[in-house]
Amino acid sequence: MRKLFLLLTLFAVGSLSAQGNGDYVSMSFIKTTPGEDYFTILNEKWKDLAQMRANEGTITAWDVWVNPWATSESDWNIMIATVAKHPDSLNANAGVPKMRPDYSEMDVEIFSQKNIKARTIVHDHLLVNKGLVFPGNDGGTPVVPRVAVINLMKVGYTDGFNYEKAENNLTSEASLGNRAGWGLLKRLDQAGTDVYYNYMTVDFYEDWDSWLIDSESSGNGGPISRQVRDIYNLREHRRAMPMWLAISVRPE
Numbered sequence: 547m548r549k550l551f552l553l554l555t556l557f558a559v560g561s562l563s564a565q566g567n568g569d570y571v572s573m574s575f576i577k578t579t580p581g582e583d584y585f586t587i588l589n590e591k592w593k594d595l596a597q598m599r600a601n602e603g604t605i606t607a608w609d610v611w612v613n614p615w616a617t618s619e620s621d622w623n624i625m626i627a628t629v630a631k632h633p634d635s636l637n638a639n640a641g642v643p644k645m646r647p648d649y650s651e652m653d654v655e656i657f658s659q660k661n662i663k664a665r666t667i668v669h670d671h672l673l674v675n676k677g678l679v680f681p682g683n684d685g686g687t688p689v690v691p692r693v694a695v696i697n698l699m700k701v702g703y704t705d706g707f708n709y710e711k712a713e714n715n716l717t718s719e720a721s722l723g724n725r726a727g728w729g730l731l732k733r734l735d736q737a738g739t740d741v742y743y744n745y746m747t748v749d750f751y752e753d754w755d756s757w758l759i760d761s762e763s764s765g766n767g768g769p770i771s772r773q774v775r776d777i778y779n780l781r782e783h784r785r786a787m788p789m790w791l792a793i794s795v796r797p798e
Contacts, residue, residue: 566675566714567685569606569629571731572636575622575669582664584624588793591657595645596628596795603797604639605630606687610793611694622668625789629687633672633734670735673746677714677730679722680750691726692791693751698743698784706732709745709780716773724756725749743784757788 578584588610596608607629616623630636642654649657680688701709713730722728727750737744751757770778 566677566730567687569631569675569687570633570636571673571675572628572630573669573671573673574626574628574667575671576624576626577620577622577666577668578624579664579666580618584664585792587661587664591645591661593793593795595640597798598644599639600795600797602639604635606797607690608793608795609690609791611789612792613787614790615788624665624792636672671733672735673731673733675729676710676732676745677717677728677747679717679719679729680727681719681722683727687796688727689796690791690794691750691752693754693757694789694791695749695751695757696787696789697747697749698787699745699747700741700743700782700784701745701780703737703739705780706745709777712773712777712780713747716777724751724760726752726756745781754790 576584593608596605599605600608605628607627609627609629611625611627613620613623613625628636642649642657646653646657678685678688699709710730710732717728717730729748729750731746731748733741733744733746749757749760751760
């Protein structure tokens with residue numbers, strides 16, 4: 547009986563781990579204004595606020611990712627990811643007065659107008675973590691490396707459970723290969739047949755060379771496993787978006 551209880555406990559823990567760590571992620575896709583230095587605002591103002599919020603335990607991470615191939619015609623060129631254990635925490639304890647308590651009302655207004663002028667928020671998406679593989683990670687929000695590839699997926703309305711299970715069963719530390727980590731996220735802010743994507747996977751790499759090795763070898767017509775084929779049948783890969791990490795904040 548004791549052995550049976552132990553086996554059931556290990557099975558339950560394994561099942562929980564296979565579903566990710568439950569982090570909620572807010573992704574803001576931003577188009578910066580030419581001639582305005584939004585990166586200075588991010589580095590000198592918003593980074594400080596993110597560090598305060600992380601140290602207080604409101605959020606667990608704040609990362610600024612850059613689209614290296616963005617042009618003036620691109621919809622967005624920066625993505626800001628805010629991570630928290632509860633969705634209400636994503637926007638809690640925020641705002642200019644908290645970041646700069648010495649600011650007067652006029653200072654706040656001047657800064658707010660400068661911030662608005664420097665960028666346009668194109669999309670705000672809310673997601674939840676459903677799978678996470680990082681060597682040595684204990685289930686918390688990981689420290690991410692310098693390169694990430696977001697893969698937007700469209701999954702059928704009734705296939706979500708099977709898709710999450712298939713992705714988690716396929717991905718392990720042993721299967722990472724050149725990747726430094728992997729995550730699976732489910733979109734929460736929108737649903738329906740006309741939504742462009744409802745899941746995303748994120749492949750993390752230490753550098754561009756590691757990503758290029760994987761990128762060059764993918765889709766070469768070689769044999770694929772039954773597990774991979776099952777995943778292909780459950781989702782449509784809409785788009786892959788490589789990005790590099792510009793700013794990263796974790797609790798100190």
